[in-house]
Amino acid sequence: MNGEMNGKPTQGMRMQTMLAHYGEETFHGAVVPPVFMNSLFTARSYDEMKGPGNPFRYSRISNPTTDALEKKLAALDNGEAAKVFASGMAAISTALFHYLRQGDHVVCSYPIYGGTYAILSQWMDRYGISCDFVDFRNPDNIRKAVKPNTKLLLTEGYSTMFMDVFDIRAVIAVAREFGLKSIIDNTCATPSTLKPLDWGFDTVMHSLSKYLSGHSDVIGGAIISDSETICKLTEIEVSLIGASLAPFESWLVNRGLRTFGIRMKQHGQSALQVAQLLANHPKVTRVNFPFLPDHEQHALAVSQMSAPTGLLSFELHGGELSVQRFVDALRIFKIGVSWGGFESLVYATAIGWQHEQVRGTEYEARVEGLVRLSVGLEDTEDLLEDLEHALNEA
Numbered sequence: 001m002n003g004e005m006n007g008k009p010t011q012g013m014r015m016q017t018m019l020a021h022y023g024e025e026t027f028h029g030a031v032v033p034p035v036f037m038n039s040l041f042t043a044r045s046y047d048e049m050k051g052p053g054n055p056f057r058y059s060r061i062s063n064p065t066t067d068a069l070e071k072k073l074a075a076l077d078n079g080e081a082a083k084v085f086a087s088g089m090a091a092i093s094t095a096l097f098h099y100l101r102q103g104d105h106v107v108c109s110y111p112i113y114g115g116t117y118a119i120l121s122q123w124m125d126r127y128g129i130s131c132d133f134v135d136f137r138n139p140d141n142i143r144k145a146v147k148p149n150t151k152l153l154l155t156e157g158y159s160t161m162f163m164d165v166f167d168i169r170a171v172i173a174v175a176r177e178f179g180l181k182s183i184i185d186n187t188c189a190t191p192s193t194l195k196p197l198d199w200g201f202d203t204v205m206h207s208l209s210k211y212l213s214g215h216s217d218v219i220g221g222a223i224i225s226d227s228e229t230i231c232k233l234t235e236i237e238v239s240l241i242g243a244s245l246a247p248f249e250s251w252l253v254n255r256g257l258r259t260f261g262i263r264m265k266q267h268g269q270s271a272l273q274v275a276q277l278l279a280n281h282p283k284v285t286r287v288n289f290p291f292l293p294d295h296e297q298h299a300l301a302v303s304q305m306s307a308p309t310g311l312l313s314f315e316l317h318g319g320e321l322s323v324q325r326f327v328d329a330l331r332i333f334k335i336g337v338s339w340g341g342f343e344s345l346v347y348a349t350a351i352g353w354q355h356e357q358v359r360g361t362e363y364e365a366r367v368e369g370l371v372r373l374s375v376g377l378e379d380t381e382d383l384l385e386d387l388e389h390a391l392n393e394a
């Protein structure tokens, strides 16, 4: 980790220490930096305005509160620079506009986050950009899908519904072999468990709305990459598309980050206990949590990810009716989309999901009985009791 902390380098600083202090200038000794609620910044002279001097002119492009967050996010992913956006989808679409031109082709893993699937399967087509979705669990599929006009490989560190793990060494090997750009959506694994830039990815994207902010009170996104990429992206796509994160939202994410490492430990510990409970329950046919030793992707998962997060799914006997009974019997887990906050949530693919994404694949039969849990920060015992009770009702 490079950079400055009150003038001192942060080299060697561990994650929670960096998150507590890095990238924050002090103003009057304030322990919490202020929110710069400014659309614009004035210059003291004609020459200062004309010259490159002041990095802050207009908050669509940059703002000191946003800048502090960007420094921290770049350090967190061991990247050179970061840019934040009004949502995770704004980050993804801006990155696609940055990397792709008319006639280009993308190879993307599936099942992938719904918004990413929608933008690449239907919408980019308008601009002459095509995409093939392949199963990245087998690296041969990736290699076979590469065409002469392929520019980009896009994947996730850990997928959001079925909790698949993709072999990131293999993805990088294919990218290098064919000279392709590689992007990873690391929202689900998070930089507390996986640092894709260290493995050779060109660019990492995140939704900040999940674990990074952690309090279910903000929507945001981020792109982390080398300085040159972030600089070009800021000059062109950020300026033209303008999906910037507002100062107050940036401040909220920064506040959430101060406890990120501690929250992730607790989410992961509780999720492991939840997974063990589910694995031993007769109504559960399958637990999608690669940190259980008998999961088929366990070896790959532990070779890439340093710890579990709070996100997992499982599959119930008895189809949608059983899923409905289970969901309605829960008391602490609330029914909701999204995840990664302090609160425990439940969602089921039978409630609504992009079924067309998996039509004709082995995943199709699993959609009806799949339940996803975002294990929150409540006391683990309460969560286990809630699940046990609801499973008995299912």
Ligand SMILES: *Cc1c(COP(=O)(O)O)cnc(C)c1O
Residues within 6 Å of the ligand: 087, 088, 089, 090, 113, 115, 156, 160, 185, 187, 188, 206, 207, 208, 209, 210, 219, 220, 221
């Ligand atoms: C939530 C999510 C997104 C989209 O982020 P928003 O902040 O909701 O726009 C993208 N990718 C993944 C994996 C997500 O979970």
